[in-house]
Amino acid sequence: MYQDRVLPLFGPGPLVSRPLKGLYRDQVLPDRGRAGPWIYANFVQTLDGRISLIDAQTGIEGVAGSIADPRDWRLFQELASHADVLLSSGRYLRDLRAGTAQDILPLGSDTDFLDLHAARRDRGQALQPDVLVISASLDFVVPQLLLEQGRTIHVLTTADADSERLHRRKDEGARVHQLGTGERVSGTAIASILSGLGYRRAYCATGPWVFHTLAADGVLDTLFLTTRHRLVAGNGGSFIAGATLEPPADLKLETLFLDQGAAVGQLYARYQVLAPPGS
Template identity: 35%
Template sequence: MQRIDNGTYLTVNSDDLVELYAYPTDPGTPWIRVNFVVSIDGAVSQDGVSGGLGTDADKTVFAALRGLADAVLVGSGTVSAENYGGVVVSDEVRAARVARGQQPVPPVVVVTGSANVDPTAAVVTDAEVPPIVLTTSDAPEDRVRALTDAGVTVVRGGETLSGHAVKSMLDELGLYRVLCEGGPGLFGSLLEADVVDELCITTSPTMAAGSAGRVSTSDSAVDRPMLPAHILVDDDGTMLVRWVSNRTS
């Protein structure tokens, strides 16, 4: 993998990735980074899942991003579609996290207004660290009870889960380095609230066509200017760009 720097290609190693994708030293408030992989023609998935678009470079950066995060934020629909399990990190990454003052393994934080998470799903049963579910005050009591009985931490907010509400709940939990992995509806709500600090987008060297959607969806369009922080390319044509919000750059 190489970094494009003023027309020059510089080789990038694992230590470089940690530096390139480092969060602010002391965010003070949740810094929300979103990560997606798309095809050249903009498809967000193949056969209904994003994993089909993944390349070796994408998987390497994906692991690096998870290793740096305090929490992995995801919508319940994506948890189900992608069969999410808990985050797994290497011993080396675990040691680096502890040295930075982070927990050894980041939890998965699931956003769902109706507490719609199966207590027997892999995200609950196949996780070193129990997940956290962010939900509303109107979430069905039986679902909440089933999740708490399974060891899940359930945090209830107000009647809706806007992007502002999600950020506020993350703040209350002390989770400041946040990696959002989708889906498009959650990303859209965060964009509407203007709480997305950066987007890491991988363009897989393939065309997909089909009926796959885009990385973000919402009821209304928004305008959120971004600036490129760096561009990485791999020998197979994979391109990885880190975009930072114009208001936080």
């Protein structure tokens, strides 16, 4: 499935096609970002900017089959293989329990991903990344499977979180941290807790709200973006949601690959988030 090659269109190195497998696995990724740990995110979107669709029958929002792609999923896993910790959200854990999430948080156990487990071992990393769940409501259940895999599950919320739910999440095995007040955890709080816990590479596997939190507070370092050459229209979301960013976040293209081995062509871009002017 991964044999077909991808063509570099922009970035350092020779513009010679290369296999999809290993594209991100074999890169040396930073382990420091501008707010402490290197925080990176990844999305797959259609050409019309959809990362999710609302099912007309069930009303449930999710990554539709028309958006997801196995070759993109391979790269998602490769990026996850570098992480010390995955950022997740209350919404993801609710979806997981309801059976509507795309997958349990990587790394996947399929034989297809065994090389990624080996890469982690070679780098001296734990077999699976830990997890930091961002949630205001604390309305989810900590998946025991993640704990059984030897992972530490942190939950980050504010001082105003519901205390009964907070105790339940602790009883389920999570380490709960409270920073700030109100209904929103800030991006600064996320970076600070990650630094304090000693994590160096944090992979944001969440949706557009957590991504907005990171971008708005200037703690996001890198965006990996797959764009499928497909239009889906309908009702759904894009990869960032929230109030207007003031100032806007500017990004610099670092690498770009064209993949024509997928059923539908797609581009893999990597952008560095630039510090706002004058900062």
